[in-house]
Amino acid sequence: MRERIPHEIAASVLAATTAFIGGTALDLPPWAIFISWAGTFLAGGPSLAVARRMWAAMPAGSAFALVIVVLDQHLGSSLGGGRVAQDAVLALIILVVNSVLMYAGRLRVLALVPAMFLGFASYFATFFGGFGFHAGNPYAAWASVVAMNALGPVFAHLAGWLTFPVPATAPERATAPERTGAPAARPVDSEV
DSSP, rough: OOSSSHHHHHHHHHHHHHHHHTTTOOOOOTTTHHHOOOOOOHTTTHHHHHHHHHHHHHHHHHHHHHHHHHHHHHHTTTTSSSSSHHHHHHHHHHHHHHHHHHHHSSSSOOOOOOHHHHHHHHHHHHHHHOOSSTTTTTHHHHHHHHHHHHHHHHHHHHHHTTOOOOOOOOOOOSOOOOOOOSSOOOOOOOOO
């Protein structure tokens, strides 16, 4: 396929639209679109099959991150108020929840483990960055990041569609030797 509009232009126009999506009163994380947009290409490129895998795995990864945040909020100071004690509790929570996440990747629907980690990281950036329609609320952060991550595969598809691709024409094949006045080349015998 040949692009009528360079992919760089189409993708940049779409990237510019994220300012309007993230700049709303909902304070959604526009960069979460870029995370899943790039992940779509890393997973094989825009297609419905890749999008479905991303749409299943990324929210699951964000959900595991949500569990870590909620458990830490409730159990974080159970060993004491010191930084080392709180870090020890958080480390234990991460160990357990991350292990479950990794085992969940054995399920066919969640087999795209890197996408789970993209959702995982996107959630932490959304929550700790204060993004979402209710900053500081772990559940609002989850809903916000899942919505924005879901747009990434859509943007990946649109970026290709907006190039207005057309089938590339095949070069014409010569059917007869050109008439240049030179004698036609003789075939070489394979036998000596």
